[in-house]
Amino acid sequence: DTGVSQNPRHKITKRGQNVTFRCDPISEHNRLYWYRQTLGQGPEFLTYFQNEAQLEKSRLLSDRFSAERPKGSFSTLEIQRTEQGDSAMYLCASSLAGQLPNYEQYFGPGTRLTVT
Amino acid sequence: KQEVTQIPAALSVPEGENLVLNCSFTDSAIYNLQWFRQDPGKGLTSLLLIQSSQREQTSGRLNASLDKSSGRSTLYIAASQPGDSATYLCYSGNTGKLIFGQGTTLQVKP
Numbered sequence: 001d002t003g004v005s006q007n008p009r010h011k012i013t014k015r016g017q018n019v020t021f022r023c024d025p026i027s028e029h030n031r032l033y034w035y036r037q038t039l040g041q042g043p044e045f046l047t048y049f050q051n052e053a054q055l056e057k058s059r060l061l062s063d064r065f066s067a068e069r070p071k072g073s074f075s076t077l078e079i080q081r082t083e084q085g086d087s088a089m090y091l092c093a094s095s096l097a098g099q100l101p102n103y104e105q106y107f108g109p110g111t112r113l114t115v116t
Numbered sequence: 117k118q119e120v121t122q123i124p125a126a127l128s129v130p131e132g133e134n135l136v137l138n139c140s141f142t143d144s145a146i147y148n149l150q151w152f153r154q155d156p157g158k159g160l161t162s163l164l165l166i167q168s169s170q171r172e173q174t175s176g177r178l179n180a181s182l183d184k185s186s187g188r189s190t191l192y193i194a195a196s197q198p199g200d201s202a203t204y205l206c207y208s209g210n211t212g213k214l215i216f217g218q219g220t221t222l223q224v225k226p
Contacts, residue, residue: 033214042120042205042216043160056214091159103148103209107160 002026004108006092012114013082020078021111025094032075033105034067035091036060043091049075050097082115089113118143120208122217129196130225137191137220139206144184148209151180151191153202154219160205164191196224 005024013019025032031050035043046065047057051072061067064082069075079086089112093105119142129135139149147168152160164173164180166189172181179192189206203219 035216040218042122042218044216045214048214089157093160104162104165105150105207106162107152109159112157 004092004094004106006090006108006111008111009109010112010114012116015082015084015115017082018078018080019082019113020076021090021092021113022074022076023092023094023108024074025092026106027073029094029096029106030072031095031097031103032069033093033095034075034077035093037089037091037110038087046077079113082113084115087113087115118208118210118215120206120215120217122204122206122220124220125218126221126223128223128225131196131198133196133224134192134194135196135222137193137204137206137222139189139191139217141187141189141208141215143208143210144187146184146208146210149180149182149189150207150209151178151189152205152207154205155202163204193222196222198224198226200224 007022033048034046037043049069064080067077089110091110093107095103095105121140123138150165151163154160166173166182177194182189201224203221205219206217208215
């Protein structure tokens with residue numbers, strides 16, 4: 001399967017713990033996006049990378065959140081000192097910039113985080 | 117600031133009906149508009165992508181249109197089936213403004 005993959009699919013953690021999620025994009029895609037989705041809402045943009053450069057960060061991405069894409073391939077999203085309000089589905093998507101169809105996003109299955 | 121609105125928030129129709137989902141956006145400087153489907157607890161599946169220079173795209177029973185001047189896109193579903201039941205999300209692609217609508221939850225009754 002050459003789609004976007006995310007690990008783990010589910011994560012239950014206690015408040016105050018750190019968690020890290022991984023996203024593997026479609027191999028030839030140079031853009032990678034992170035979104036957060038809570039129940040009944042559309043996905044909210046968190047950040048995106050073009051290759052290894054983080055080009056945009058939402059104000060939703062507080063100091064407790066950090067994302068990396070060190071080699072321009074997979075990416076990690078870390079949440080430090082988790083809070084119950086961090087409970088959500090974290091979605092990753094990838095796209096190819098610079099060629100038509102431009103920026104069409106392909107999503108992974110998501111990581112569901114539950115903070116108890 | 118780009119805002120994306122989807123109407124209606126929820127829709128229930130009998131099987132076989134044709135239906136239209138609406139998406140409106142405030143900033144017409146988009147480079148594309150994409151429609152997705154999301155099943156409960158799952159990720160998003162891309163349905164149709166319309167580039168800013170295009171007016172519509174078709175795939176099977178689905179047709180999406182884009183009118184940048186009025187800030188609107190519609191997703192037309194022909195001959196709806198129970199398997200179409202899902203949440204449909206539209207996404208507006210602007211540089212630095214990556215915004216989803218809140219979705220329309222569709223239920224197609226057998």
